[in-house]
Amino acid sequence: MTSETSGTLTMFGADWCRDCRRTKAQLDELGVAYEYVDLEADPSAADVARDISGRTNIPVVVYPDATHHVEPSNADVEAKLRELALIS
Numbered sequence: 001m002t003s004e005t006s007g008t009l010t011m012f013g014a015d016w017c018r019d020c021r022r023t024k025a026q027l028d029e030l031g032v033a034y035e036y037v038d039l040e041a042d043p044s045a046a047d048v049a050r051d052i053s054g055r056t057n058i059p060v061v062v063y064p065d066a067t068h069h070v071e072p073s074n075a076d077v078e079a080k081l082r083e084l085a086l087i088s
């Protein structure tokens with residue numbers, strides 16, 4: 001885990017990715033603070049996302065407890081955020 005992602009919710013994604021736009025909108029609607037890593041603006045970050053997830057699929061959402069989801073459903077994200085007490 002890199003220091004950039006520890007302790008922070010980080011989402012690796014791209015604007016052309018429908019699942020990325022959906023997850024980003026969900027986090028925004030829930031008011032959860034997160035760092036967005038735009039893989040179009042920073043293509044080298046795709047290697048970081050792949051190292052975390054072991055896959056090339058996006059979005060990759062890395063949680064403050066160092067767990068992650070790849071292409072999560074809204075229900076998966078919401079359940080994890082509740083588990084971490086980031087939403088109530």
